[in-house]
Amino acid sequence: xxxxxxxxxxxxxxxxxxxxxxxxxxxxxxxxxxxxxxxxxxxxxxxxxxxxxxxxxxxxxxxxxxxxxxxxxxxxxxxxxxxxxxxxxxxxxxxxxxxxxxxxxxxxxxxxxxxxxxxxxxxxxxxxxxxxxxxxxxxxxxxxxxxxxxxxxxxxxxxxxxxxxxxxxxxxxxxxxxxxxxxxxxxxxxxxxxxxx
Numbered sequence: 005x006x007x008x009x010x011x012x013x014x015x016x017x018x019x020x021x022x023x024x025x026x027x028x029x030x031x032x033x034x035x036x037x038x039x040x041x042x043x044x045x046x047x048x049x050x051x052x053x054x055x056x057x058x059x060x061x062x063x064x065x066x067x068x069x070x071x072x073x074x075x076x077x078x079x080x081x082x083x084x085x086x087x088x089x090x091x092x093x094x095x096x097x098x099x100x101x102x103x104x105x106x107x108x109x110x111x112x113x114x115x116x117x118x119x120x121x122x123x124x125x126x127x128x129x130x131x132x133x134x135x136x137x138x139x140x141x142x143x144x145x146x147x148x149x150x151x152x153x154x155x156x157x158x159x160x161x162x163x164x165x166x167x168x169x170x171x172x173x174x175x176x177x178x179x180x181x182x183x184x185x186x187x188x189x190x191x192x193x194x195x196x197x198x199x200x201x
Contacts, residue, residue: 028196032067032084033057034100035183036160036190038126040173049173052126053180054098056086063089066096069197071156078106080113080148080156082194085125099125100192102160104138106148113146114139122146122162124177129167131175136165144177147189157193 039051058065069082085092085099093099104113104120114120115138122136122144137143144162162177177190184191 029059029061030067030069030194030196030198031057031059032065032069032082032192032194034084034190034192035180036100036177037180038124038175038177040175044174049175052098053183054086054100055180055183056084056098056100058084063087066091066093066099067194069156069194071151071154071197074105076105076116077108077111078148078151079116079118080104080106082192082197084192084194093125096125097127099123100160100190102136102138102144102146104146106151109151110149111147112138112140113148114142122160122177124162124165124175126167126175129169129173131162131165131167135167136162154197155193155195156197157191159189159191161189 035055037051037053040049060067064087066087067084072079081103083093083101085096087096101123105116106113120138121133122138123133124131138146143165146158146160148156148158150157160177165175166172167175179186179189181187
């Protein structure tokens with residue numbers, strides 16, 4: 005074998021050793037509808053549907069997700085919001101954030117030792133964490149239907165959430181077919197989440 009061929013083969017081997025698989029991005033998708041109950045006539049509150057999806061590092065989506073096995077279940081956190089370049093969740097006009105303890109797959113998120121809540125951002129208003137209570141007796145019901153490694157998906161619905169406007173308006177969160185399977189529940193899914201909060 006000529007010296008040139010030995011050098012060429014060696015170069016390919018060295019180059020190949022330097023390459024690795026590209027990191028797999030964290031992705032998220034959430035679809036929901038929010039509005040005010042019909043009893044709030046004259047409250048100037050419209051119903052809006054939302055579908056936000058993307059991956060971490062995107063200039064148009066702010067997102068994160070964590071799912072960590074702990075004693076008594078999982079610690080779960082997810083956040084996704086549509087943003088403009090340079091914005092974050094707190095500046096978003098459509099965003100969804102939830103955190104809490106999941107006792108078992110298929111169950112409802114509830115407050116754990118670190119608390120738990122739902123926060124929602126709309127156009128000019130938000131639901132603060134103190135109003136977005138979770139669990140069986142909370143204003144919001146968040147179910148995690150499937151967990152596969154660092155991937156999970158679930159459903160959310162809320163009733164009687166008070167926003168931060170003055171005077172505050174009562175709001176709900178529900179589904180928005182065909183983006184969701186039912187009218188009752190908004191839906192979310194996240195993949196390749198981090199293993200630590």
